[in-house]
Amino acid sequence: MATTTVTRRRARTRQRLLDAALHTFAEEGFGRTTVEQVCERAGFTRGAFYSNFSSLDELFLALWEERSARMLDEVRAALADLDPDDPEAAVRAAVAAAPVDDAWYRITAEFTAHALRNPGLRRVMAAREAAIRDAVLPVLVAALERLGRRVPDERALGDALVAVHDGTAVQVLTQPDDDAVRARRQALFMNVLDVYSTPEDSA
Incomplete structure (x- = not known):
């Protein structure tokens, strides 16, 4: 006890x-x-x-792991009930589960710059990024399969989704009241899913 x-x-x-x-x-x-x-x-x-x-670096990495686990749970929940006739609804739900957060973006941007100056820490960060990607990808691939699509190259899909998320984050944060920016962000996610997956009957 x-x-x-x-x-x-x-x-x-x-x-x-x-x-x-x-x-x-x-x-x-x-x-x-x-x-x-x-x-x-x-x-x-x-x-x-x-x-x-042992350090603020370790504290940040623990914080990152915690937030990533929460995000993964929310993505799983968002994709649990898919409507094959409305795949955009699934994308909207998944994007909402991984929002662009102003405070968190500033923290991660600063830590990334810090890690890039430290080869050891950079390797740790790259490994954590890969672990997160590898945890999220099976959820997305399974969701696409339920929509009748397959993913020939899961790693390529994961890298492309990360690029869209990171690349549009600054636009969303610097133009928070522009609905068109968020609409384009969602459209980019849809385009990536379309390009990096194929209909099952085309296999």
Whole structure:
């Protein structure tokens, strides 16, 4: 029982540090954030921080993993009930499950620049990106199969979808009130799915 209590307390501490980091990174910038600032916001000491994370880099990667897992769950839920007669509805739901978030974009952009200056960290980040892509792709491929389409090259589809998501993010964030920008974003996703998949009967 005591072990369970300690485990739960540790999980709560870790989550509070993650939540505090998200807000601090967004407000201060990743490069200007200190361990002390995260601890102060979470209400903990440096000892509590270092008993959970070895560095701010590790803290960010844990935060990224948490958000990615949540996004994957939301994409799965969005694609669970597909209407073969309305594939655009499925795309709209999947796009909504992976929204462009202003604060998160700023944090990840800053961390990416930081990682590009550190070969070891860059490799870790590339591996995490690949893991996320490989987790999402089977969900999308299965959804396309239920719509009567197959994917000859899953890796190419994944890379193209990431490129569309990242490439349109800045447009959406800099023109938040322009509905045409969001419409074009959705159309691009539809085009990628169309180009990188084929009707089953054409196999």
